[in-house]
Amino acid sequence: MNKxxxxxxxxxxxxxxxxxxxAVMLTLDLxxxxxxxxxxxxxxEASFIPGFINFVIIHxxxxxxxxxxxxxxxxxxxxxxxxxxxxxxxxxxxTKNPLFHIAVGLVLTGCVGNLVDRLVxxxxxxxxxxxxxxxxxxxNVADICLTIGVxxxxxYIVMMLVKSHRKKGQEKGEEKN
Numbered sequence: 001m002n003k004x005x006x007x008x009x010x011x012x013x014x015x016x017x018x019x020x021x022x023a024v025m026l027t028l029d030l031x032x033x034x035x036x037x038x039x040x041x042x043x044x045e046a047s048f049i050p051g052f053i054n055f056v057i058i059h060x061x062x063x064x065x066x067x068x069x070x071x072x073x074x075x076x077x078x079x080x081x082x083x084x085x086x087x088x089x090x091x092x093x094x095t096k097n098p099l100f101h102i103a104v105g106l107v108l109t110g111c112v113g114n115l116v117d118r119l120v121x122x123x124x125x126x127x128x129x130x131x132x133x134x135x136x137x138x139x140n141v142a143d144i145c146l147t148i149g150v151x152x153x154x155x156y157i158v159m160m161l162v163k164s165h166r167k168k169g170q171e172k173g174e175e176k177n
Contacts, residue, residue: 008094009096010094010095010096013096013098013101014090014101017098017101017102017105018090018101018102018104018105018108019105020105021101021102021105021106021109022105022108022109022112025105025106025109025113025141025145026109026112026113026142028141029109029113029140029141029142029145030113030116032127032140032141033113033117033125033127033140033141036055036057036125036127037057037125037127040055040057040127041057042057042058042059043056043057043058044056044057045129047131048128050131051131051132052130052131052132053128053129053130053131054128054129054131055127055128055129056126056127056128056129056138057125057126057127058125058126058127058138059121059123059124059125059126060123060124060125060126060138061122061123061124062075063075064137064139064143065137066137072118072122072123075118076115076118076119079111079112079114079115079118080115082107082111083108083111083112083115086104086107086108086111089104090104097156097159099152099155099156099159100153100156102149102152103149103150103152103153103155103156104149104153105149106145106146106148106149106152107145107146107149107150107153108149109142109145109146109149110142110143110144110145110146110147110149111142111146112142113140113141113142113145114140114142114143114146124140124142125140126138126139126140126143127140128140128144
């Protein structure tokens with residue numbers, strides 16, 4: 001009874017790309033938040049890379065730039081919807097494109113990292129601030145993952161649209177012949 005188990009490339013990419021990115025980056029996010037939040041008082045500042053980035057502890061009750069401040073339940077529900085949607089997309093989109101898996105892993109990290117903070121503390125622990133760009137919001141590792149993941153996901157979508165357009169063009173060309 002020697003049965004071979006066939007594992008799809010999609011499933012391997014989920015196991016070898018999406019989940020490790022999610023696990024490593026979520027750990028980095030939560031550990032960095034804990035270390036900095038327990039080392040500095042809210043509102044205090046410490047230089048990280050002088051002239052470039054400082055550590056500034058902010059307890060953000062809203063989203064980026066403080067948007068939706070005080071709407072904790074809404075932001076929690078929104079994060080759950082995104083996490084469930086991304087989980088469904090990961091199962092439904094049987095792509096073998098690593099860019100898709102990297103993007104989903106990063107966006108999931110961003111959603112879950114900040115969701116954990118909202119559920120545990122009632123706010124998101126932000127700590128990175130560009131010293132040279134005073135008006136830019138204070139952010140964290142989850143925010144970085146979310147931003148990069150969304151950009152990569154947009155690139156993936158454009159790539160798929162171009163591929164689909166080319167395929168349709170080739171099919172029309174074959175019909176004419």
